[in-house]
Amino acid sequence: MPRVLVSDKLSETAVQIFKDRGVDVDYLPDIGKDKEKLAEIIDRYDGLAIRSATKVTEKLINAASNLKVIGRAGIGVDNVDIPAASRRGIIVMNTPFGNSITTAEHAIALMFALARQIPQANVSTHAGKWEKNRFMGVEITGKTLGVVGCGNIGSIVATRGVGLKMHVIAYDPFLSEDRASELGVEKVELDELFGRSDFITLHTPLTDRTRNLIDATAIAKMKDGVRIINCARGGLIVESDLVAALKSGKVGGAGIDVFEVEPATESPLFGLENVVTTPHLGASTTEAQENVALQIAEQMSDYLVKGAVSNAINMPSITAEEAPRLKPFIKLAEVLGAFVGQVTEDAIKEVEILFDGSTAAMNTRALISAALAGLIRPQVADVNMVSAPIMAKERGIILSEVKRDKSGVFDGYIRLTVKSEKRTRSIAGTCFSDHKPRFIQIKGINLDAEVGQHMLYTTNPDVPGIIGLLGTICGRNNVNIANFQLGRNRPGGDAIALLYLDAPFPPDVLKELRANPKISSAKPLVFDVGAA
Numbered sequence: 001m002p003r004v005l006v007s008d009k010l011s012e013t014a015v016q017i018f019k020d021r022g023v024d025v026d027y028l029p030d031i032g033k034d035k036e037k038l039a040e041i042i043d044r045y046d047g048l049a050i051r052s053a054t055k056v057t058e059k060l061i062n063a064a065s066n067l068k069v070i071g072r073a074g075i076g077v078d079n080v081d082i083p084a085a086s087r088r089g090i091i092v093m094n095t096p097f098g099n100s101i102t103t104a105e106h107a108i109a110l111m112f113a114l115a116r117q118i119p120q121a122n123v124s125t126h127a128g129k130w131e132k133n134r135f136m137g138v139e140i141t142g143k144t145l146g147v148v149g150c151g152n153i154g155s156i157v158a159t160r161g162v163g164l165k166m167h168v169i170a171y172d173p174f175l176s177e178d179r180a181s182e183l184g185v186e187k188v189e190l191d192e193l194f195g196r197s198d199f200i201t202l203h204t205p206l207t208d209r210t211r212n213l214i215d216a217t218a219i220a221k222m223k224d225g226v227r228i229i230n231c232a233r234g235g236l237i238v239e240s241d242l243v244a245a246l247k248s249g250k251v252g253g254a255g256i257d258v259f260e261v262e263p264a265t266e267s268p269l270f271g272l273e274n275v276v277t278t279p280h281l282g283a284s285t286t287e288a289q290e291n292v293a294l295q296i297a298e299q300m301s302d303y304l305v306k307g308a309v310s311n312a313i314n315m316p317s318i319t320a321e322e323a324p325r326l327k328p329f330i331k332l333a334e335v336l337g338a339f340v341g342q343v344t345e346d347a348i349k350e351v352e353i354l355f356d357g358s359t360a361a362m363n364t365r366a367l368i369s370a371a372l373a374g375l376i377r378p379q380v381a382d383v384n385m386v387s388a389p390i391m392a393k394e395r396g397i398i399l400s401e402v403k404r405d406k407s408g409v410f411d412g413y414i415r416l417t418v419k420s421e422k423r424t425r426s427i428a429g430t431c432f433s434d435h436k437p438r439f440i441q442i443k444g445i446n447l448d449a450e451v452g453q454h455m456l457y458t459t460n461p462d463v464p465g466i467i468g469l470l471g472t473i474c475g476r477n478n479v480n481i482a483n484f485q486l487g488r489n490r491p492g493g494d495a496i497a498l499l500y501l502d503a504p505f506p507p508d509v510l511k512e513l514r515a516n517p518k519i520s521s522a523k524p525l526v527f528d529v530g531a532a
């Protein structure tokens with residue numbers, strides 16, 4: 001039974017869902033904050049469910065020898081070293097919509113809090129001061145709201161802003177004019193947004209490109225008295241620059257939910273009169289927490305139990321419905337890759353994957369990942385569908401995909417063509433209704449060959465006596481041949497043989513075979529023929 005660790009505070013709904021779906025679960029909501037303790041036990045788990053408190057570093061990933069999936073019950077995955085997870089073949093998934101309304105509402109709440117100084121007035125009133133003249137606010141209506149990052153959350157904030165009769169302008173490199181007009185916002189460049197906004201709200205992910213987006217230079221371009229809201233990530237703002245601008249009055253107020261360093265128990269922003277802070281509460285409503293807990297538990301269980309992949313950051317999605325249909329073809333793609341990977345001994349330069357007929361309509365991204373995993377595995381044993389594309393890229397392999405209509409007798413097939421330093425190799429295969437992968441063409445030679453666990457692949461000129469020769473050498477050395485497949489391109493041309501064996505082909509017999517002048521090449525092959 002797969003086992004999952006929940007290392008941050010999550011609704012207990014998640015725990016129940018894991019259990020209901022056949023996943024063992026340990027709920028240790030405080031362990032995420034204890035790096036050492038977490039590293040000590042992480043190798044016991046197949047899955048890790050987190051929020052933002054657990055930092056999944058490369059070090060932790062290296063200690064997680066059994067980990068297959070990291071599930072973020074929320075949106076931002078900047079606390080996970082995704083390249084390190086991908087290299088180790090670990091899927092990283094999130095719940096991209098579960099808390100977006102809640103977070104957008106928090107941004108709007110902070111905007112009102114700033115406009116009317118509600119938190120400060122609240123403290124003063126509780127203290128019995130009745131400072132009616134101290135707290136003069138500003139109206140929201142008619143003001144310009146600048147939304148930086150108009151994705152899921154940004155666009156909800158934008159439409160709420162429109163509803164509040166604000167003039168909403170947005171900067172997002174991926175925002176189309178059509179989408180902007182659908183939302184009722186004006187699409188502008190960043191500098192224009194800085195120059196025109198009365199309120200600026202940030203909704204981009206934290207990446208190397210967005211880090212320090214709001215620094216002294218950006219602030220200098222803003223209107224005097226601008227109010228800034230950050231419910232995205234602390235690293236988007238250079239806090240020291242913001243503090244200076246708040247002190248000088250250039251920035252009139254800041255609503256800050258997220259900090260450069262969290263948990264933020266001290267910050268230069270604390271104690272400033274015009275700053276409203278919350279401790280990363282953007283996603284903290286009962287509704288959002290139920291949503292994300294339920295979703296992540298479902299997604300992680302579906303992956304661990306059924307192989308379905310959804311909302312993965314580093315792997316193509318495979319729905320629970322398509323998983324059973326796709327599985328045999330994933331196996332096929334993997335064995336095609338494994339065949340070529342085992343016979344290729346020099347550096348691979350280019351890979352072309354052709355999807356013919358029905359296979360062209362399948363989830364070809366997943367099939368490509370599987371083919372690459374098979375191809376690379378002879379060199380790197382623990383590669384899988386998550387890590388294979390990244391490894392292929394790191395090795396400079398040029399990848400191309402071709403899709404075409406049914407072109408032959410098969411409903412559909414996959415052909416893998418691999419160009420290495422010395423030569424080009426090609427292999428094609430398909431699955432029939434028995435769901436078993438079959439080789440249908442090797443080296444341009446047609447055949448119909450099942451995939452065996454232990455095989456021997458030989459090439460030779462098409463001359464009489466090869467079958468006898470192979471049989472004699474194997475027989476003399478006590479190697480049992482379970483089955484035999486032959487093919488040739490034309491009489492007297494190139495021929496190939498596939499021998500199905502009960503055990504790995506013995507190295508000394510291989511030597512003898514290779515020394516025989518009638519055999520051009522002989523290569524033992526091993527395939528994982530476990531259930532598709």
Ligand SMILES: NC(=O)C1=CN([C@@H]2O[C@H](COP(=O)(O)OP(=O)(O)OC[C@H]3O[C@@H](n4cnc5c(N)ncnc54)[C@H](O)[C@@H]3O)[C@@H](O)[C@H]2O)C=CC1
Nearest residue numbers: 075076103149150151152153172174204205231232282283
């Ligand atoms: N405070 C909290 O508790 C929460 C914070 N978040 C944060 O909010 C972020 C945004 O979430 P979503 O809207 O769901 O993500 P999203 O991916 O739907 O939207 C992000 C948008 O930012 C845009 N973008 C990327 N780089 C940009 C740049 N340099 N300038 C302007 N726009 C850029 C993208 O094109 C995209 O449209 C998350 O990455 C997360 O860090 C999310 C949920 C809760």
Ligand SMILES: O=C(O)C(=O)COP(=O)(O)O
Nearest residue numbers: 051052053074075076283
């Ligand atoms: O979903 C996100 O990106 C969030 O920032 C929410 O963080 P949390 O789950 O509340 O630690």
